[in-house]
Every structure is written in C-alpha cells, then in structure tokens.
Amino acid sequence: MATEAAAGPDLAAAVTLLGAAVVAVPLFRRAGLGSVLGYLAAGLVMGPFGFHVIQDPEAMLHVAELGVVLFLFIIGLEMEPRRLWSMRRDIFGLGLAQVLLCMALLSWVGVALGYSLATSLVAGTGFVLTSTAIVMQMLNERGDLHRPKGQHIVSILLLEDLAIVPLLALVAFLAPGGAEVGGSDRAWSIALGLGAIALLILAGRYLLNPLFRGLATFGGREVMTAGALLVVLGSALLLQAGGLSAAMGAFLAGVLLSESTFRHQLEADIEPFRGLLLGLFFLAVGMSLDLSVIAQEWPAILLTVVLYILLKSLGIYVVARAFRASHPEALERTVLMAQGGEFAFVLYGAALAVGLIDARGSAMLTAIIILSMILTPLGLYLHDRFASGAAAADDSDMEAPDGLRNxxxxxxxxxxxxxxxxxxxxxxxxxxxxxxxxxxxxxxxxxxxxxxxxxxxxxxxxxxxxxxxxxxxxxxxxxxxxxxxxxxxxxxxxxxxxxxxxxxxxxxxxxxxxxxxxxxxxxMFESALTFGARALDDLGEAPEVVEQVLEEVRKRDADRLAAQMAGDITSGRELLLSNLPDHLRDAARASAPPGLAGALQGVSERT
The missing domain is CATH 3.40.50.720 (NAD(P)-binding Rossmann-like Domain)
Incomplete structure (x- = not known):
C-alpha cells in the first residue's frame, strides 16, 4: 500500500502549483500586468530555483506545449480560407521582411561578443522567432485579435512558424561538416514537410466534416470532445512528423474546419483544455529559468538581452513603418513582439545536437529567451501607461468579428x-x-x-x-x-x-x-384559431362576425394568461368558463362537483 501511495500522483505539488497560479494571476491582472506575467512569476517561485515544488520543469513544458497547440487550433477556427488568402501579402511580405531584417541585425551581437559567425547566426535567429503563445494571449486580452493591427501580427507569427523548417535546415548546413552533406537530405526534408501539409489539406477537405457528422448523429457529447482532441493532436502529430511545428498542424486543422457547421461546438469543447494547458505552459516557462546560470553569467546574459531586444525592436519598427503602419501601431507591435519565443528552444536544441553550441551556451540562450518573455508584459504595461496616445484604441479600424451583427x-x-x-x-x-x-x-x-x-x-x-x-x-x-x-x-x-x-x-x-x-x-394557438375561423365561415357566419369572435378569444386568452401569472386561480377559472355559452356556464357553476375546480384549472393550464 505504501508503494502504491508513493507511486501515485503528487497531489501536494499539484495543489501548491494551482494555488500559486490562482493567487498570482488575479494579483498581476489587478495591477494591470496581465495574466502571462502572473503565470511566469508563479512558475519561477514554485520551480527548482524557488520553493522546489516542481523539480523537473522540462517534463511539464513538453506536456504544457499542448496548450499552445490547442490555442493555435482555436485561432485557426477563426481564419476562414478566404480570409487567410486575403492575408497572403502580409504573411509573405511583411512577415518575411521582418524575419530577414531581424536576422541580419541580431546575428552581429554574438560576433561582437566574440563568438563565431555560425553560432551567432543561430543564436540571433532563435531570438527572431517571437513567442506565439504570449503575443496571441495578449492580443486576445486586449481585444485586438480581430483588428487589422492584430491581423498583421498574426500574419508575421504564421510566417515565423513556417520559417522553422528552413531554419532547421540552416542549422544542419552550418553544423561542422554540414556543408559537405549533399542537398538530397534537405530536399527530402522540404518534400516531407510539403507532403504532410498536402495530406492534412486532403484529409480536412474530404474526411473531417463526414467524421463529425457521424459523431454528432451516433455519438454523445463526450465523443464529440474526444473527436475534436483527436483531430487537433493528430494534425499536430502529422506535421511534426513532416518536420514542421505541431502548432502549425493544429492551426491548419482549425482553418480547414473554420467553415464547418461544427465549428462553434468544437471551439466550445476545446476551450477549457486550451486555457488550462496554456496557463500550464507559462508556469513551466517560469520554472525553466535557471537562476544559477544567470548568477554566474549575468553580465553577458543581461547585455545580450538588452542588445537583442533593442535591435529586434528596431527591425520590427522599421519594417512596420516601411509597410505603412502608423507610428502608434508600429510602436505597439514593437513592444508586443520584441521577445524571443518557444520555437527558439527547438532551434537551440537542434544546434546543441549538431555541436554548433555547447550545453552552457544553450542554457544561457534559454535564459535570455525566458527573460525576454518575462520583460514583455512589463514593457507592454509601461507602453500603455506612458504612451497613452499610442495605446488608445482606434475604433475606426475595428473589424467586425465573425458574429451575428445585423x-x-x-x-x-x-x-x-x-x-x-x-x-x-x-x-x-x-x-x-x-x-x-x-x-x-x-x-x-x-x-x-x-x-x-x-x-x-x-x-x-x-x-x-x-x-x-x-x-x-x-x-x-x-x-x-x-x-x-x-x-x-x-x-x-x-x-x-x-x-x-x-x-x-x-x-x-x-x-x-x-x-x-x-x-x-x-x-398551435394561431393555427387552431384559423381552423375555427374557417369552420365558422363554412357554417355561414359573416366575415366581420368571425373576425370579432377571433378578437374576443384572443383577448380572453391574454386576460387568462395575465390572471394566471398573478396567481389568481379563481379569475383564471372564470375566464375559462366564460368561453362557454350562458346556459352551459351557469349549469357548470351550479352543479360543479368538488373536483371540477381542479379539473378546470388543469384544462386552463393545458390550453
């Protein structure tokens, strides 16, 4: 028994972690700092470098990344294919320009600090990839997700997700001996990724709607939820196997289901899992911050964080202005996207595996990314506090959500x-x-x-x-x-x-x-009245008499309903009796047995 208890779930750790989040998130939101920073702070306090409640944040991070996957699926549900096609210029124009310029700017930070060009390029490129989870969460909380300025940011994030495949190929090329490797492996990787996308599109076009139609007809609500999770995780797994990101697979699955009649049911079923796992992701990121590495290398880490944020901000602002964004919009986009993202962990892991960076360098770069994530909500808070003109919402650019207006x-x-x-x-x-x-x-x-x-x-x-x-x-x-x-x-x-x-x-x-x-x-009320009116007409009653009778019946019915609402049972019974001819009504009142009142009341309630 003791062995079984020891092997069971650590409920104390789970309760403590949830309690920290429940306390921290409302406090940070009340202070205007947002929920993301609250989760990050709670994770830092509860992690191995805080109170040691959780000793292995990496394992939690792998599970919690499902929150990002589910979040991208819900975003995809709001992106109908025609709407996504209309964003193609922003995705491949604005997004590509920002990624390339920021890569060029950030790559020289490592060179200036004494690292090789290949290592500096990989380190800077990882920071270029913005945190989809943080930016999407903040856009959602600020109500900007459906505004044009929010859609520009979504376009850039989509391009960055797509860029992970060529960037991983770049890591393999820059690795020691990578230049001698034939191009067939890289061509095969690209073909595999494109094949995974094509397979997902075909499945979405011909299989998803019939699948959910069958589940809706023959399954229960819990089966629909299981089907939704199956589609999301299966799509993520398919694209991950093709060398793409799992988040991109979930996003494409959402896009393919965005015009489905089951869209809102799927969104409602996925939402509770998305919110819980996304919060868990931010908790795990906070736990992953290695304070011992920061304590030993804090001058280099802080200098790199400052330089990366400043140079990336410069690149974002320049590209935004070049694509005709206003100064307030360009400034807000800069503050939102100046951090590194979760996909940097994937890129740095690949670079570590091929020998481009060592274990200590990977830990330092991970700390740099996490510090930038933590600074983003603070930067946005300061932006909203002191750049009120830039932060003011412009209702003129508000795009109507996919709702039921008019x-x-x-x-x-x-x-x-x-x-x-x-x-x-x-x-x-x-x-x-x-x-x-x-x-x-x-x-x-x-x-x-x-x-x-x-x-x-x-x-x-x-x-x-x-x-x-x-x-x-x-x-x-x-x-x-x-x-x-x-x-x-x-x-x-x-x-x-x-x-x-x-x-x-x-x-x-x-x-x-x-x-x-x-x-x-x-x-049946009006149809029965019409039926009775036609009977009177066939019996030879004058049309004006028929109309008068209909009005009298409607009035008595409305009065009876009002009387019953007021709880006046006697009045309701009298109104029911008033529908009868005089001689039948008098006879009913005179000879009604004790149970007739209840019977009449029951008839009154059923008519």
Whole structure:
C-alpha cells in the first residue's frame, strides 16, 4: 500500500502549483500586468530555483506545449480560407521582411561578443522567432485579435512558424561538416514537410466534416470532445512528423474546419483544455529559468538581452513603418513582439545536437529567451501607461468579428423554425441557425443559411455563435425544458437582445414569461384559431362576425394568461368558463362537483 501511495500522483505539488497560479494571476491582472506575467512569476517561485515544488520543469513544458497547440487550433477556427488568402501579402511580405531584417541585425551581437559567425547566426535567429503563445494571449486580452493591427501580427507569427523548417535546415548546413552533406537530405526534408501539409489539406477537405457528422448523429457529447482532441493532436502529430511545428498542424486543422457547421461546438469543447494547458505552459516557462546560470553569467546574459531586444525592436519598427503602419501601431507591435519565443528552444536544441553550441551556451540562450518573455508584459504595461496616445484604441479600424451583427439567431430548425425563417428571409434578413440535428443542418446549408452544430442551452455555444451581436434570438426548439433554459440564459447574458420563443402549451408559456422573454406564442394557438375561423365561415357566419369572435378569444386568452401569472386561480377559472355559452356556464357553476375546480384549472393550464 505504501508503494502504491508513493507511486501515485503528487497531489501536494499539484495543489501548491494551482494555488500559486490562482493567487498570482488575479494579483498581476489587478495591477494591470496581465495574466502571462502572473503565470511566469508563479512558475519561477514554485520551480527548482524557488520553493522546489516542481523539480523537473522540462517534463511539464513538453506536456504544457499542448496548450499552445490547442490555442493555435482555436485561432485557426477563426481564419476562414478566404480570409487567410486575403492575408497572403502580409504573411509573405511583411512577415518575411521582418524575419530577414531581424536576422541580419541580431546575428552581429554574438560576433561582437566574440563568438563565431555560425553560432551567432543561430543564436540571433532563435531570438527572431517571437513567442506565439504570449503575443496571441495578449492580443486576445486586449481585444485586438480581430483588428487589422492584430491581423498583421498574426500574419508575421504564421510566417515565423513556417520559417522553422528552413531554419532547421540552416542549422544542419552550418553544423561542422554540414556543408559537405549533399542537398538530397534537405530536399527530402522540404518534400516531407510539403507532403504532410498536402495530406492534412486532403484529409480536412474530404474526411473531417463526414467524421463529425457521424459523431454528432451516433455519438454523445463526450465523443464529440474526444473527436475534436483527436483531430487537433493528430494534425499536430502529422506535421511534426513532416518536420514542421505541431502548432502549425493544429492551426491548419482549425482553418480547414473554420467553415464547418461544427465549428462553434468544437471551439466550445476545446476551450477549457486550451486555457488550462496554456496557463500550464507559462508556469513551466517560469520554472525553466535557471537562476544559477544567470548568477554566474549575468553580465553577458543581461547585455545580450538588452542588445537583442533593442535591435529586434528596431527591425520590427522599421519594417512596420516601411509597410505603412502608423507610428502608434508600429510602436505597439514593437513592444508586443520584441521577445524571443518557444520555437527558439527547438532551434537551440537542434544546434546543441549538431555541436554548433555547447550545453552552457544553450542554457544561457534559454535564459535570455525566458527573460525576454518575462520583460514583455512589463514593457507592454509601461507602453500603455506612458504612451497613452499610442495605446488608445482606434475604433475606426475595428473589424467586425465573425458574429451575428445585423443578423437573426434561430435556435432549432424544425417545423416551427423553418416556417418562421421563411418570413424573415422574405424580408431579406440573414439568419444563422444553431441545431443538433444533422439532417436539419444539411437542409439549411443547402438553402444558403449559416448553420452551426451545437446545443443552444450551452452558454459557450451561444457566445461562440455571436449571440451578443444578434438583432434578435428566436427560440424554436420543441422541448419545453430546453426552450425555457435557453430563454433564461439568453435574457441573463444578453439582456439587450430581444428574445422570442415558441411555447408548447399554456404552462410552458407561463414559464417563458417568467424567464423574461420579449414574446412567446403557443405553437398551435394561431393555427387552431384559423381552423375555427374557417369552420365558422363554412357554417355561414359573416366575415366581420368571425373576425370579432377571433378578437374576443384572443383577448380572453391574454386576460387568462395575465390572471394566471398573478396567481389568481379563481379569475383564471372564470375566464375559462366564460368561453362557454350562458346556459352551459351557469349549469357548470351550479352543479360543479368538488373536483371540477381542479379539473378546470388543469384544462386552463393545458390550453
């Protein structure tokens, strides 16, 4: 038993680590320093150079890198192929120019400090690769991810991710004896990477949507989540096997699913894992900071950090201005991207393996990268504090998110929802639909409507579908409990958006009114009135009489509903009896047995 307990998970370490993050992150965010710096600080305190809670941060870092992978997948879900194609000039123009200029500037730092040109080139190139995790997290927290200035940064990060393959080939070429190695190996590596991308695109084009359609039809919610994780990790593994980064594989998988009807469900399923693992990644980075190396080599490390940040900032600013960015945007981009990134660890590991740098040099370069990561949130805080003019948000360049602005969100595309949608489509309103029925999703897709697979009673699905941007929310599901739950969530989370709901019966209508819907109607009420009106017409009643009867019935029904809402049961029963002819109503009142009142009340609630 003792052996089993010793081999079990270290719960004390897990609790201590989570407690440090729970304390540090809110404190740093309250101070305006952001969550990233809070995670880094908590990791540093809990790591082997702090309180020794975690002794092997490298093992945690490998697991936590999945957070970056999942984050890139979610970013990919927001990048439809046509949108990504529109960014091609920024990716291969702006991104390539920044990488090449920063490589040229940073390579001379190592030469000035007495290192060889090959070693200096690899060291400087590693610092050129910006931290995707930190920059994306900060863009997300600042609400800049969908702004044009945020999209420029995303384009540069994509180019840097793509650049990891030729940069690894460069390391192999610069290695001792690497120049004598034939070009066939490098050509094979490039072909392998391109083949992995082509295979992923083919799988995404022909397999992913049928896969999720089958899981939605025959599997459960947990199977959908497992399928989403399978696609993300499988794509990452495929591109990693092809010599590319795992993050790039996850990003491409997200892009391929960005136009899928299952997009919002996938995003909602992945989000909890992404947030937890990304926070774990920042914790592991903080733990990996080797304070003993810094203590021994602090003059060289601090000098290199300062020179790298200054020269990279110069390169970023010059390229930004050359591509017609305004001074405030260029300055903000410089502060955001002036650090090294997690892909530098991969590059330095390859350089260590081929003998371009030694173990101590690798530790120093790793410390330089981590220090630059830690300084980035501080630099951004100072930028926002003292460069208020540069940091001010320009709403004129705000790009509308992929939501439902000037559109109607319809939840449930069954018989009722289809008829209701025809009225709106006739007047030219665009409709976005949430449903879990794959057949209905296919029908709506054929009609050109934007359809999302998901449960409308989940808040994360509503947020992901952009319910806060909708002009109106129409709840047309056929299950009363689900409709009431959706109404409660929508009125609580989106109080300014009108909510209209389909009611099953009178009791359900009362529940919807209590939930705060702006309008509800019982699904058979108007059709039954029309049916009765046609019967009166066939019986020879005058049209004006028929119309008057309809108005009287509608008024009595509304009064009865109001009375029941007020809890006046007697009034509700009297209004029900008032529908009867005089002689039948008087007879019912005179001879009603004791149980008739309850029976009449039950009829009242079901009609």
């Amino acid at each position: 559109s109607v969100l319809l939840i449930g595309y069954g018989r009722f929802g289809q008829i209701a949608s025809q009225v709106l489509l006739t007047r030219g309103w665009s409709i976005s639909i949430i449903d879990t029925d794959t057949d209905m999703i296919r029908v709506a897709g054929f009609m050109g409507m934007k359809v999302h697979f998901g449960d409308g009673a989940r808040l994360d699905i509503l947020h992901a579908a952009g319910a806060s941007e909708a002009r109106a929310i129409l709840i047309c599901v056929d299950r009363p409990e689900a409709a009431t739950r959706i109404a409660e969530i929508c009125k609580a989370e989106f109080p300014l958006v009108p909510v209209l709901a389909r009611a099953y019966d009178r009791a359900h209508a009362l529940a919807l009114v209590r939930a705060g819907v702006d309008f509800q109607i019982r699904e």
